[in-house]
Amino acid sequence: MSDQTSVKAVPSRMERFFDSDLWWSFKSHKSAVGAAIVLLLVIITAFLAPVLSPQNPYDLAALELWNAELPPIWMEGGQMPFLLGTDVQGRDILSGILYGTRISIIIGIASVAVSLVVGIGLGLMAGYYGGWIDNVLMRIGDVLLSIPIVLVAILVSSVAQQFLPPAFREVGVAAVLVLAIAMYSWVQYARVVRAQTMVERRKEYVMASRLVGTPARRLMLKHILPNTLTPIFVAATLNFGLAILIEATLSFLGVGMPPNQPSLGTLIRVGNQYLFSGSWWIVLFPSIQLCILVVAVNMLGDWLRDALNPKLR
């Protein structure tokens, strides 16, 4: 009897994943595979930036002014190692893009993570308890959504920049950006989780678990939450792209990452000033990178939304 379980081994998580409908749908979906490969490349190169990039763009001592505004390598006047040219300070564009993508991705992931934790937690509570808790939480969400995020971020980060000591300014600004984006996007998760929780908590399996005395916290986390995760997964993917875009917008407007810790948005803002002086490469290449990153994320998100939608199977 007792060795019966050991003979019939439980398939591991990995085995089950590669056997699932989701994996099969992914393999047969060319644009999803393409998007995933591109996204993986972008992420890997961004995080290997210190190894791959020809220059450390943060090291001011490495910048040489006679290298300023060099065009890309295939144009007349292009020089090694500046494959995509340099900006007005002699900073290598390719290196700037790699480091900038890394910052953009980190801020995107961090803001999605913060808003997921807040949104899932509050959504579960609102949906499970209902009543005034639900009313208060959801009205707070409505109010937050009705405030334009760009205005909030400008306000918060300009105040923060005034008060933060210079040593913490970069970290502080990044944290402010993350919180500003999260403040806006947790509401979406909370709404999705709340709606699903209200459906699930009436189901009989929740009743059965309540009957044996399972405390509310465990009911929410172990029974209800796993059954609300599918739409959250899709929303998180699409919001990751959105978070990167919002960050770029804020940085472009000058309230995001400072020029000495540039994100893609900052690079675009700096390059934008030299567009009409003929140095188009300073602004074009970071913009292309931003497009590639966001389009890849959104394509993956669209595929995921369709793949997880039971009506489209």
Added chain:
Amino acid sequence: MSEVLEDTAPALTVNHVSKVFDVSAPWLNRVLERRPKLYVEAVSDISFTVEKGTCFSIVGESGCGKSTVARLVTGLYATTNGDIRFGTGAKGRPIKVQMIFQDPHSSLNPRWRVGDIIAEPIREMKLRDTEKETLERVRELLETVGLGADDALKYPHEFSGGQRQRISIARALASEPELLVCDEPTSALDVSVQAQILNLMRRLQDELGLTYLFISHDLSVVRHMSNHIAVMYLGRIVEQAPVEELFTNPKHPYSKLLLATIPDIENPKRRVEAQAGEPPSPLNPPSGCAFHPRCPMALPKCSQSAPELCSTSRHGKAACFVTQDMAVVEPVKAAG
């Protein structure tokens, strides 16, 4: 407290229990649209006792409050009025209650393995000391309900409706209850599977000495299972009698109506007199006896006051003026 109750005390005593639900619109709508608060009395003033080792059934149409009774007894809802008392079970503590649910598709968490579903009560109530003993108990329970030990590793979607109901029963048994509340356990199943589940439940009753509170709208199922029946209509018990008495000699006109709806195997094409009306809304119950708008025997006083549940035979009770005073001269046909 516990020594007052002897072993012969009923497993369950429900004493004048009512349940009122607040179904008002949200506060803001009420204020803006000047709507009053709205209440539904889902269960009003019901009393019954369930003896140990028997099966007590509650029948009635949808929306008559049967499931509310089940949830009141298990404690999922709090009573508005009245009290629910349990007899003493093993080791002198109050009888433990568990519930079997109607829908085998929503009563099992789709993301949990069957073994974890069944082990949940054991782990939550710490009925076994070690994980090994827990798994041993899960295997034993699966075999008790006629499933295999290796089914513990599967997910609920790999099972049919009848098998899922077996899992549901195994989960209910895992907490070692003495009283099982069964809320329409077979109504979502095919007829052939229904019989299997009912037979399983009877076998478990014999083997484990279980007491059942059985909720159903299906009279033939109830007849197969129970010792005692209560008929509910719009939140009230209108008749209560031992099973054979109710089937052979129903007293309340509503019980008669229910019995007339059972298909007759001898005479399948018999004319069943069409019954007027539908169950009234519990939001706005009729005055007096709730059944009077549909009752073929209604008297003028039926629309004015509600009859009490009175004894009609040695074990039977009915709440009907017509059966209570048999000196009925002329039944008045209800309007509509």
